[in-house]
Amino acid sequence: MTRLAILFTLSLVLASPLRAQDDLFDFIPAGGRSIVERLLDRAPALADTLTQPRDAEAWSALLDDPAYGLDDWTRRTAAEYLAYAGAITDPADLPWDGRDMTLARCQSCHIVTVVVTQARTREAWLGTLNKPSHVEVPLSEAERGQLADYLVVNGGLPIDAIPPALRAGGASY
Ligand code: HEC
Incomplete structure:
Protein backbone atom coordinates (compact mmCIF):
# COMPACT_ATOMS: atom_id res chain seq x y z
CA MET A 1 0.00 0.00 0.00
CA THR A 2 1.23 3.50 -0.73
CA ARG A 3 1.35 6.02 2.07
CA LEU A 4 -1.61 7.79 0.50
CA ALA A 5 -3.64 4.60 0.41
CA ILE A 6 -2.83 3.94 4.08
CA LEU A 7 -3.87 7.44 5.02
CA PHE A 8 -7.03 7.10 3.00
CA THR A 9 -7.94 3.78 4.63
CA LEU A 10 -7.15 5.20 8.05
CA SER A 11 -9.40 8.21 7.41
CA LEU A 12 -12.25 5.89 6.43
CA VAL A 13 -11.80 3.85 9.60
CA LEU A 14 -11.64 6.95 11.78
CA ALA A 15 -14.56 8.66 10.10
CA SER A 16 -16.93 5.70 10.04
CA PRO A 17 -18.42 5.83 13.57
CA LEU A 18 -19.25 9.49 13.01
CA ARG A 19 -20.66 8.80 9.57
CA ALA A 20 -22.81 5.94 10.79
CA GLN A 21 -24.31 8.31 13.39
CA ASP A 22 -24.94 10.99 10.80
CA ASP A 23 -26.64 8.48 8.55
CA LEU A 24 -29.02 7.32 11.26
CA PHE A 25 -30.35 10.88 11.62
CA ASP A 26 -30.34 11.79 7.92
CA PHE A 27 -34.13 11.43 7.86
CA ILE A 28 -34.50 14.56 10.00
CA PRO A 29 -34.92 17.47 7.58
CA ALA A 30 -32.15 20.03 7.16
CA GLY A 31 -32.21 23.00 9.52
CA GLY A 32 -31.57 26.64 8.68
CA ARG A 33 -27.82 26.48 9.35
CA SER A 34 -27.11 23.80 6.79
CA ILE A 35 -29.58 25.27 4.27
CA VAL A 36 -27.81 28.64 4.53
CA GLU A 37 -24.40 26.93 4.26
CA ARG A 38 -25.55 25.28 1.04
CA LEU A 39 -26.87 28.59 -0.30
CA LEU A 40 -23.57 30.31 0.50
CA ASP A 41 -21.69 27.62 -1.45
CA ARG A 42 -23.91 28.22 -4.44
CA ALA A 43 -24.23 32.01 -4.11
CA PRO A 44 -21.33 33.46 -2.07
CA ALA A 45 -22.65 37.02 -2.59
CA LEU A 46 -25.43 36.16 -0.14
CA ALA A 47 -22.88 36.71 2.64
CA ASP A 48 -23.23 40.50 2.22
CA THR A 49 -27.01 40.26 2.60
CA LEU A 50 -26.67 38.25 5.81
CA THR A 51 -25.03 41.17 7.64
CA GLN A 52 -28.38 42.95 7.84
CA PRO A 53 -31.01 41.58 10.24
CA ARG A 54 -34.52 41.06 8.84
CA ASP A 55 -37.72 39.41 10.02
CA ALA A 56 -38.77 36.00 8.70
CA GLU A 57 -41.22 37.49 6.21
CA ALA A 58 -38.52 39.69 4.66
CA ASP A 72 -41.60 26.24 0.44
CA TRP A 73 -40.59 24.23 3.52
CA THR A 74 -36.89 24.79 3.06
CA ARG A 75 -37.42 28.49 2.40
CA ARG A 76 -39.54 28.90 5.51
CA THR A 77 -37.03 26.95 7.61
CA ALA A 78 -34.20 29.17 6.34
CA ALA A 79 -36.20 32.42 6.71
CA GLU A 80 -37.14 31.72 10.33
CA TYR A 81 -33.60 30.63 11.11
CA LEU A 82 -32.14 33.84 9.66
CA ALA A 83 -34.62 35.98 11.61
CA TYR A 84 -33.47 34.24 14.82
CA ALA A 85 -29.77 34.46 13.84
CA GLY A 86 -29.83 38.26 13.45
CA ALA A 87 -26.92 39.99 11.75
CA ILE A 88 -24.37 37.42 10.58
CA THR A 89 -20.96 38.98 10.16
CA ASP A 90 -18.99 35.76 9.88
CA PRO A 91 -20.70 33.26 7.57
CA ALA A 92 -18.14 30.64 8.67
CA ASP A 93 -19.60 30.84 12.17
CA LEU A 94 -23.37 30.42 11.84
CA PRO A 95 -25.40 29.89 15.04
CA TRP A 96 -26.90 26.44 15.58
CA ASP A 97 -30.34 25.73 14.20
CA GLY A 98 -33.44 23.85 15.38
CA ARG A 99 -32.19 20.57 13.97
CA ASP A 100 -28.85 20.94 15.76
CA MET A 101 -30.74 21.68 18.99
CA THR A 102 -33.02 18.68 18.52
CA LEU A 103 -30.05 16.35 18.14
CA ALA A 104 -28.07 17.90 21.00
CA ARG A 105 -30.80 18.55 23.55
CA CYS A 106 -33.76 16.27 22.87
CA GLN A 107 -32.33 12.75 23.07
CA SER A 108 -31.05 12.30 26.61
CA CYS A 109 -34.40 11.40 28.26
CA HIS A 110 -36.27 9.90 25.27
CA ILE A 111 -35.44 9.08 21.68
CA VAL A 112 -35.66 11.80 19.11
CA THR A 113 -38.66 10.04 17.56
CA VAL A 114 -40.84 11.40 20.39
CA VAL A 115 -39.99 14.86 19.08
CA VAL A 116 -39.87 14.64 15.30
CA THR A 117 -43.10 12.67 14.85
CA GLN A 118 -45.23 15.34 16.58
CA ALA A 119 -47.11 17.86 14.41
CA ARG A 120 -47.75 20.93 16.58
CA THR A 121 -48.23 24.66 16.48
CA LEU A 147 -36.48 25.11 17.86
CA ALA A 148 -40.27 25.59 17.83
CA ASP A 149 -40.18 27.28 14.41
CA TYR A 150 -38.05 24.45 13.02
CA LEU A 151 -40.35 21.76 14.42
CA VAL A 152 -43.56 23.44 13.22
CA VAL A 153 -42.28 23.15 9.65
CA ASN A 154 -40.24 19.94 9.88
CA GLY A 155 -41.84 17.90 12.66
CA GLY A 156 -44.76 15.51 12.19
CA LEU A 157 -42.68 13.00 10.26
CA PRO A 158 -44.61 9.82 9.41
CA ILE A 159 -43.48 6.68 11.24
CA ASP A 160 -42.34 5.13 7.91
CA ALA A 161 -39.74 7.88 7.68
CA ILE A 162 -38.19 6.81 11.01
CA PRO A 163 -35.36 4.24 10.86
CA PRO A 164 -36.47 1.00 12.59
CA ALA A 165 -33.72 1.41 15.22
CA LEU A 166 -35.46 4.58 16.38
CA ARG A 167 -39.06 3.37 16.32
CA ALA A 168 -39.70 1.69 19.66
CA GLY A 169 -38.61 1.38 23.24
CA GLY A 170 -36.88 4.71 23.30
CA ALA A 171 -38.44 6.39 26.29
CA SER A 172 -36.57 5.99 29.56
CA TYR A 173 -38.80 8.29 31.63
C1 HEC B 1 -34.54 16.16 31.11
C2 HEC B 1 -35.19 15.12 30.36
C3 HEC B 1 -35.79 15.53 29.02
C4 HEC B 1 -35.17 16.15 27.97
C5 HEC B 1 -33.73 16.61 27.86
C6 HEC B 1 -36.19 16.28 26.93
N1 HEC B 1 -37.36 15.72 27.34
FE1 HEC B 1 -39.07 15.57 26.28
N2 HEC B 1 -39.93 14.48 27.76
C7 HEC B 1 -39.38 14.27 29.02
C8 HEC B 1 -40.34 13.60 29.88
C9 HEC B 1 -40.10 13.22 31.32
C10 HEC B 1 -41.49 13.40 29.09
C11 HEC B 1 -42.82 12.74 29.52
C12 HEC B 1 -43.54 13.55 30.54
C13 HEC B 1 -44.00 14.88 29.99
O1 HEC B 1 -44.52 14.91 28.88
O2 HEC B 1 -43.81 15.88 30.68
C14 HEC B 1 -41.20 13.97 27.77
C15 HEC B 1 -42.07 13.99 26.70
C16 HEC B 1 -41.89 14.71 25.54
C17 HEC B 1 -42.89 14.84 24.49
C18 HEC B 1 -44.24 14.13 24.45
C19 HEC B 1 -45.15 14.64 25.52
C20 HEC B 1 -45.52 16.08 25.32
O3 HEC B 1 -45.34 16.87 26.25
O4 HEC B 1 -46.01 16.44 24.27
C21 HEC B 1 -42.37 15.70 23.56
C22 HEC B 1 -43.02 16.15 22.29
C23 HEC B 1 -41.04 16.08 24.02
N3 HEC B 1 -40.78 15.45 25.21
C24 HEC B 1 -40.22 16.95 23.36
C25 HEC B 1 -38.92 17.24 23.75
C26 HEC B 1 -38.04 18.18 23.05
C27 HEC B 1 -38.41 19.01 21.86
C28 HEC B 1 -36.84 18.14 23.70
C29 HEC B 1 -35.59 18.94 23.39
C30 HEC B 1 -35.69 20.34 23.59
C31 HEC B 1 -36.97 17.22 24.82
N4 HEC B 1 -38.24 16.70 24.82
C32 HEC B 1 -35.98 16.92 25.72
C33 HEC B 1 -38.12 14.62 29.40
C34 HEC B 1 -37.16 15.25 28.63
Whole structure:
Protein backbone atom coordinates (compact mmCIF):
# COMPACT_ATOMS: atom_id res chain seq x y z
CA MET A 1 0.00 0.00 0.00
CA THR A 2 1.23 3.50 -0.73
CA ARG A 3 1.35 6.02 2.07
CA LEU A 4 -1.61 7.79 0.50
CA ALA A 5 -3.64 4.60 0.41
CA ILE A 6 -2.83 3.94 4.08
CA LEU A 7 -3.87 7.44 5.02
CA PHE A 8 -7.03 7.10 3.00
CA THR A 9 -7.94 3.78 4.63
CA LEU A 10 -7.15 5.20 8.05
CA SER A 11 -9.40 8.21 7.41
CA LEU A 12 -12.25 5.89 6.43
CA VAL A 13 -11.80 3.85 9.60
CA LEU A 14 -11.64 6.95 11.78
CA ALA A 15 -14.56 8.66 10.10
CA SER A 16 -16.93 5.70 10.04
CA PRO A 17 -18.42 5.83 13.57
CA LEU A 18 -19.25 9.49 13.01
CA ARG A 19 -20.66 8.80 9.57
CA ALA A 20 -22.81 5.94 10.79
CA GLN A 21 -24.31 8.31 13.39
CA ASP A 22 -24.94 10.99 10.80
CA ASP A 23 -26.64 8.48 8.55
CA LEU A 24 -29.02 7.32 11.26
CA PHE A 25 -30.35 10.88 11.62
CA ASP A 26 -30.34 11.79 7.92
CA PHE A 27 -34.13 11.43 7.86
CA ILE A 28 -34.50 14.56 10.00
CA PRO A 29 -34.92 17.47 7.58
CA ALA A 30 -32.15 20.03 7.16
CA GLY A 31 -32.21 23.00 9.52
CA GLY A 32 -31.57 26.64 8.68
CA ARG A 33 -27.82 26.48 9.35
CA SER A 34 -27.11 23.80 6.79
CA ILE A 35 -29.58 25.27 4.27
CA VAL A 36 -27.81 28.64 4.53
CA GLU A 37 -24.40 26.93 4.26
CA ARG A 38 -25.55 25.28 1.04
CA LEU A 39 -26.87 28.59 -0.30
CA LEU A 40 -23.57 30.31 0.50
CA ASP A 41 -21.69 27.62 -1.45
CA ARG A 42 -23.91 28.22 -4.44
CA ALA A 43 -24.23 32.01 -4.11
CA PRO A 44 -21.33 33.46 -2.07
CA ALA A 45 -22.65 37.02 -2.59
CA LEU A 46 -25.43 36.16 -0.14
CA ALA A 47 -22.88 36.71 2.64
CA ASP A 48 -23.23 40.50 2.22
CA THR A 49 -27.01 40.26 2.60
CA LEU A 50 -26.67 38.25 5.81
CA THR A 51 -25.03 41.17 7.64
CA GLN A 52 -28.38 42.95 7.84
CA PRO A 53 -31.01 41.58 10.24
CA ARG A 54 -34.52 41.06 8.84
CA ASP A 55 -37.72 39.41 10.02
CA ALA A 56 -38.77 36.00 8.70
CA GLU A 57 -41.22 37.49 6.21
CA ALA A 58 -38.52 39.69 4.66
CA TRP A 59 -36.08 36.77 4.50
CA SER A 60 -38.72 34.58 2.92
CA ALA A 61 -39.40 37.19 0.22
CA LEU A 62 -35.68 37.58 -0.41
CA LEU A 63 -35.12 33.84 -0.72
CA ASP A 64 -38.13 33.45 -3.01
CA ASP A 65 -35.89 33.60 -6.07
CA PRO A 66 -35.66 30.63 -8.44
CA ALA A 67 -31.87 31.08 -8.39
CA TYR A 68 -31.87 29.72 -4.82
CA GLY A 69 -34.00 26.71 -5.78
CA LEU A 70 -35.73 26.33 -2.39
CA ASP A 71 -39.06 24.60 -1.91
CA ASP A 72 -41.60 26.24 0.44
CA TRP A 73 -40.59 24.23 3.52
CA THR A 74 -36.89 24.79 3.06
CA ARG A 75 -37.42 28.49 2.40
CA ARG A 76 -39.54 28.90 5.51
CA THR A 77 -37.03 26.95 7.61
CA ALA A 78 -34.20 29.17 6.34
CA ALA A 79 -36.20 32.42 6.71
CA GLU A 80 -37.14 31.72 10.33
CA TYR A 81 -33.60 30.63 11.11
CA LEU A 82 -32.14 33.84 9.66
CA ALA A 83 -34.62 35.98 11.61
CA TYR A 84 -33.47 34.24 14.82
CA ALA A 85 -29.77 34.46 13.84
CA GLY A 86 -29.83 38.26 13.45
CA ALA A 87 -26.92 39.99 11.75
CA ILE A 88 -24.37 37.42 10.58
CA THR A 89 -20.96 38.98 10.16
CA ASP A 90 -18.99 35.76 9.88
CA PRO A 91 -20.70 33.26 7.57
CA ALA A 92 -18.14 30.64 8.67
CA ASP A 93 -19.60 30.84 12.17
CA LEU A 94 -23.37 30.42 11.84
CA PRO A 95 -25.40 29.89 15.04
CA TRP A 96 -26.90 26.44 15.58
CA ASP A 97 -30.34 25.73 14.20
CA GLY A 98 -33.44 23.85 15.38
CA ARG A 99 -32.19 20.57 13.97
CA ASP A 100 -28.85 20.94 15.76
CA MET A 101 -30.74 21.68 18.99
CA THR A 102 -33.02 18.68 18.52
CA LEU A 103 -30.05 16.35 18.14
CA ALA A 104 -28.07 17.90 21.00
CA ARG A 105 -30.80 18.55 23.55
CA CYS A 106 -33.76 16.27 22.87
CA GLN A 107 -32.33 12.75 23.07
CA SER A 108 -31.05 12.30 26.61
CA CYS A 109 -34.40 11.40 28.26
CA HIS A 110 -36.27 9.90 25.27
CA ILE A 111 -35.44 9.08 21.68
CA VAL A 112 -35.66 11.80 19.11
CA THR A 113 -38.66 10.04 17.56
CA VAL A 114 -40.84 11.40 20.39
CA VAL A 115 -39.99 14.86 19.08
CA VAL A 116 -39.87 14.64 15.30
CA THR A 117 -43.10 12.67 14.85
CA GLN A 118 -45.23 15.34 16.58
CA ALA A 119 -47.11 17.86 14.41
CA ARG A 120 -47.75 20.93 16.58
CA THR A 121 -48.23 24.66 16.48
CA ARG A 122 -45.49 27.00 17.70
CA GLU A 123 -47.48 27.70 20.89
CA ALA A 124 -47.86 23.98 21.57
CA TRP A 125 -44.12 23.40 21.11
CA LEU A 126 -43.30 26.27 23.44
CA GLY A 127 -45.84 24.83 25.87
CA THR A 128 -44.07 21.44 25.85
CA LEU A 129 -40.74 23.18 26.43
CA ASN A 130 -42.24 25.03 29.40
CA LYS A 131 -43.52 21.89 31.11
CA PRO A 132 -41.72 21.02 34.37
CA SER A 133 -40.11 18.09 32.50
CA HIS A 134 -38.51 20.45 29.96
CA VAL A 135 -38.06 23.80 31.61
CA GLU A 136 -34.50 22.89 32.68
CA VAL A 137 -33.36 21.90 29.17
CA PRO A 138 -30.48 24.31 28.51
CA LEU A 139 -31.85 26.46 25.69
CA SER A 140 -32.38 30.23 25.79
CA GLU A 141 -35.73 31.85 24.96
CA ALA A 142 -34.47 32.73 21.48
CA GLU A 143 -33.22 29.17 20.95
CA ARG A 144 -36.56 27.74 22.10
CA GLY A 145 -38.26 29.98 19.54
CA GLN A 146 -35.98 28.73 16.78
CA LEU A 147 -36.48 25.11 17.86
CA ALA A 148 -40.27 25.59 17.83
CA ASP A 149 -40.18 27.28 14.41
CA TYR A 150 -38.05 24.45 13.02
CA LEU A 151 -40.35 21.76 14.42
CA VAL A 152 -43.56 23.44 13.22
CA VAL A 153 -42.28 23.15 9.65
CA ASN A 154 -40.24 19.94 9.88
CA GLY A 155 -41.84 17.90 12.66
CA GLY A 156 -44.76 15.51 12.19
CA LEU A 157 -42.68 13.00 10.26
CA PRO A 158 -44.61 9.82 9.41
CA ILE A 159 -43.48 6.68 11.24
CA ASP A 160 -42.34 5.13 7.91
CA ALA A 161 -39.74 7.88 7.68
CA ILE A 162 -38.19 6.81 11.01
CA PRO A 163 -35.36 4.24 10.86
CA PRO A 164 -36.47 1.00 12.59
CA ALA A 165 -33.72 1.41 15.22
CA LEU A 166 -35.46 4.58 16.38
CA ARG A 167 -39.06 3.37 16.32
CA ALA A 168 -39.70 1.69 19.66
CA GLY A 169 -38.61 1.38 23.24
CA GLY A 170 -36.88 4.71 23.30
CA ALA A 171 -38.44 6.39 26.29
CA SER A 172 -36.57 5.99 29.56
CA TYR A 173 -38.80 8.29 31.63
C1 HEC B 1 -34.54 16.16 31.11
C2 HEC B 1 -35.19 15.12 30.36
C3 HEC B 1 -35.79 15.53 29.02
C4 HEC B 1 -35.17 16.15 27.97
C5 HEC B 1 -33.73 16.61 27.86
C6 HEC B 1 -36.19 16.28 26.93
N1 HEC B 1 -37.36 15.72 27.34
FE1 HEC B 1 -39.07 15.57 26.28
N2 HEC B 1 -39.93 14.48 27.76
C7 HEC B 1 -39.38 14.27 29.02
C8 HEC B 1 -40.34 13.60 29.88
C9 HEC B 1 -40.10 13.22 31.32
C10 HEC B 1 -41.49 13.40 29.09
C11 HEC B 1 -42.82 12.74 29.52
C12 HEC B 1 -43.54 13.55 30.54
C13 HEC B 1 -44.00 14.88 29.99
O1 HEC B 1 -44.52 14.91 28.88
O2 HEC B 1 -43.81 15.88 30.68
C14 HEC B 1 -41.20 13.97 27.77
C15 HEC B 1 -42.07 13.99 26.70
C16 HEC B 1 -41.89 14.71 25.54
C17 HEC B 1 -42.89 14.84 24.49
C18 HEC B 1 -44.24 14.13 24.45
C19 HEC B 1 -45.15 14.64 25.52
C20 HEC B 1 -45.52 16.08 25.32
O3 HEC B 1 -45.34 16.87 26.25
O4 HEC B 1 -46.01 16.44 24.27
C21 HEC B 1 -42.37 15.70 23.56
C22 HEC B 1 -43.02 16.15 22.29
C23 HEC B 1 -41.04 16.08 24.02
N3 HEC B 1 -40.78 15.45 25.21
C24 HEC B 1 -40.22 16.95 23.36
C25 HEC B 1 -38.92 17.24 23.75
C26 HEC B 1 -38.04 18.18 23.05
C27 HEC B 1 -38.41 19.01 21.86
C28 HEC B 1 -36.84 18.14 23.70
C29 HEC B 1 -35.59 18.94 23.39
C30 HEC B 1 -35.69 20.34 23.59
C31 HEC B 1 -36.97 17.22 24.82
N4 HEC B 1 -38.24 16.70 24.82
C32 HEC B 1 -35.98 16.92 25.72
C33 HEC B 1 -38.12 14.62 29.40
C34 HEC B 1 -37.16 15.25 28.63
